[in-house]
Amino acid sequence: MVAVVVWNMGTSRFRAIRMAESMTVDLKLAKEEAEDGFRRFNTIFENVPIGVNVLDVDGHVLQTNPAGLELWEAESQEAIRGMSLMDQIPKTSHSMVIQGLCSALTGRSSCVEFQMIGLRGSVRLIELHAVVVHNPTRVYQHTHLLTVLRDISPQRQVESDLREAREKAEESNRSKSEFLANMSHEIRTPMTAILGYADLLAEPEQGGLGHEDKMEYIATIRRNGEHLLTIINDILDLSKIEAGKMTIESVPMRVDALIRDVMDLMQVKASAKGLSLDSIIESRIPMIIHSDPIRLRQILVNLLGNAIKFTEIGRVRLRVCYLNNDQRLRLSIEDTGIGMTDAQQASLFQAFVQADNSTARRFGGTGLGLRISKRLAQMLDGDINVTSEMNVGSVFCLDLAVGRVDEGNWLTASEARAVPVGNEPDEETTATKTSTQPLQGMKILLAEDGPDNVRLIAFHLRKAGAEVATVENGKLAVEQMTTDGTVGGKLTDSPRFDVILTDMQMPEMDGYAATRLLREKGCTLPIVALTAHAMAGDLQKYLVRSAGNLMP
Template identity: 40%
Template sequence: RVGDGDLSINLPAHTNDEVGVLFNDFNHMINQIRHYQEQLEEYKHHLEDKVESRTKALEAMNSQLELAIAQAEQANQLKSRFLANMSHEIRTPLTAIMGFTEQLLINDKVVNDKQHLNTILRNSKHLLELINNILDLSKIEAEKLAVEQAPLNVVQLVHDIESIIEPLAHEKQLGFSIHYELPLPRTIYSDMTRLKQILINIASNAVKFTEQGKVSICVHYLQSKQQLEFVVKDTGIGMSEHQIERIFKPFEQADATTTRRFGGTGLGLCISKNLAQLLGGDVTLKSEIGIGSRFAITVDCHINEPKQSLELLTEQAQLIPEKDPFLSFATSSFDANILVAEDNPDNQLLIKLLLQTWGLEPDMANNGAQAVEMALVNDYQLIIMDMQMPVMGGLEATKMLRHAAYDGPIIALTANVMNHDIDTYIEAGCDKALAKPIDKDALENVLVSYLNLEKDNQNKWDSLLKSEKFQQINDNYVANLPSYLQKVNSLKASNDAEALRSVAHSLKGSAGCFNFDDIYHSAALLEENLLSNDQAQRPTLIVNLINAIEQTIAKSKETA
């Protein structure tokens, strides 16, 4: 009993054992409380870790979202730029196509309907070229563009590229050179067409973006990688690091002014890089603004099978293109000495090639004065004399030779084949006249008649026209067409009828030789007009000739 006075509480009496049990229960409760506290603490830390982890994840997601937004904005800008570029590229020729078509439909009395049709055709071909580039790129990206591994003569490949790029460089008065770093494999296994496409695109770009200086192509063999490397250098406008990052992207150019200044869709380098990668290599670029650019193109040689033996070229003498196999039909070489007087370099190459089919190696004179000098020193059994040449024409040269007692046959070579023209040549001392374009049967008859050669069969000519050498000469002529186009355009507004007639005459003769009939007929009509006083039709005839040249250039690019 515990209490004081009236306040008292009766507590139950406990034994010592009961007190011990109560004490143990109390301790157990304390331990459980502590355990729960520890669990709560752990759970608290776990929640804090989760919150921190979620916070970091949200921060990372925010960063990714910001990056995605930036990329989307960039993609949107690229899309807008792409659409603007494509809109310009497509609308420009479409405007001409639609405009001239409407004129032909609305106006039944259109004077220059052929000119309008030529303009429509030319712009249609430009659209086709653009679409072909897009399809090429699409096939590459879809991995559906097949490339082959066929034997490819390295020296001949470089020679072909040189024959196309060198005239372009000379037209802009640029230096051009080819360098071989020996040793080089004679043959690699790759896709000739696609490799040419890469090299021509990059080398022609080097010429296009170079205003002064030079362009060079260097060929290396990377033996450790079994790759062939072509390094194209120029002293052109160059590019910054930012521009280099963009240059291999589709429809991109160095900057917005590049398209306005130089033209182009910006597909060429992207396609070239992808093609090089398909050929086992790559295209890389180093450039500096105002200094120039250096493109390095590598392709695999694919010399890894027993049958594909590697032959290395180790001497400069081996760097001469092999003789065209199609020219092997000349069964024997003749001792006949022949002189060809012709001022046009393309025609010189073609005539020489024609004569080589009989094993004949002619001497060449660039004008009538040279022809007279050479004929009086050498004993020529036949002279083929172009009638219109600088310094001294063929007519005057023939008269001088006859006056100097040269009695060998002289064959007039001319694009003027009217009866009175031929009579003039015969009166001057020519024995016969060959028309331009050169007829193979007529040339053969001349050689049979004056050199006692035996007639050959048709296979000789068929082989010649299929030969790579003939194609190279043809390509050289096409490559020189822009310079003729520039001359005609520059003379268009002038009153120098004689200079324009000379250009038209030269175009007529050479175009006929290479079967470019549109240029041939347009140049012939213009030349005939310039010999008369009919000035009313002259502007139309000049425009027709310009269109014919432009159409031929566009067609050559389409089939390249």
């Protein structure tokens, strides 16, 4: 009986040892797992790309990760340990952040946005998420808060940029819609006048119409036709500029001659409104500059035309001076017109925009002229700026870079006013002007498919003394030049014509193909292209195909 008891006591001791060993192993494994978990947590904590802060219940920093240090703009943990998060937040956001942290302390989810100021002064927009961490040995006793800080400044900037882009697109669409509505009116108005007065001239009962009435009707048709052509030219010019197809020349040109030419042109419009139009040259100016005279003239005509249009009483003045310090020529157009507000000036040079929608109804126009002028000025290495005051007037300044000016290339103010417009005409020009039939005896082949254009062009050519033969397309033009009257035939030894005028776009065979075929056959006659195209690419395209000249 005693032996049995001893054995049982030994067995219990053995089991206790085994249990202790097992518990030791379990504790060791649990410790290793805990250490592995801590290492995993620490790895995540250290490498997560968003700021993680451990705060006490009063909002003071106990620990943060490297991403958090970047948000704080701190070099080390010691630099911010014990600091209050509230110290880096504007006072206007304190109540919102405190409310979010208190919400987290009660176990509710918390997410707030606020601006955070780093230790170096950088300001970021932060999104904060907070959760409470309990002490595992004291249930319900809060020990600290775990906060996640995410810099959402880039996200909000992208959202702001997208919102701004959308608003600009919507504004652009509204402007284009208003522009199209205005353009429809601007095109229909002169078209109605042209067709209406043409119908009046065609009415049988108008047979007794006097000469003065007929001339008035014709003048009305011409005036509206010119207005319609101006609208079309503005649209084409803007299209070329926006497409990068506008070419700019740089040739020697006389400044004084350009000024006199433009002023003479605009004097008629100013006189018709009873306005005073003059020019003042304030200082000596360069006699010759290198620029594009056609485009520079276009800018000045547009600016002066606008000044006259928007001025009812008073004067319009072109003031010219040379800015020595900047080596720029300044041409200022001053008026005593209706003026503009600051808001109107801000949108003045935008395409499809007029200073005021009522402007289109009152004064007409497409709203493209100033946009075109500013872009042309920039292409000429210059710019246009405006200052204006409501009911007082406006000043548009065109500044052009002209570089250094040689000492002998200057005109004083008095000399500039005394120089006549342009150069003296050469003998050939004089002879042309004095001759009533400058094309006397010239034989011209005209290839054009538009009957109206054929009649008009042929009329002017015959009036100038030329003999004109007309064909409807390029194929017929080639046949006129061959011995057997076919496209495949050889050229005649003695050409029947002195020059060929051809449209570029025609049925069967266009001007391109006809020109190429004639050149391949050895035709050396001048071939002049008649075209409504205005793109630089069209000119290059035609010249590559050996057309001699281009007549727009």
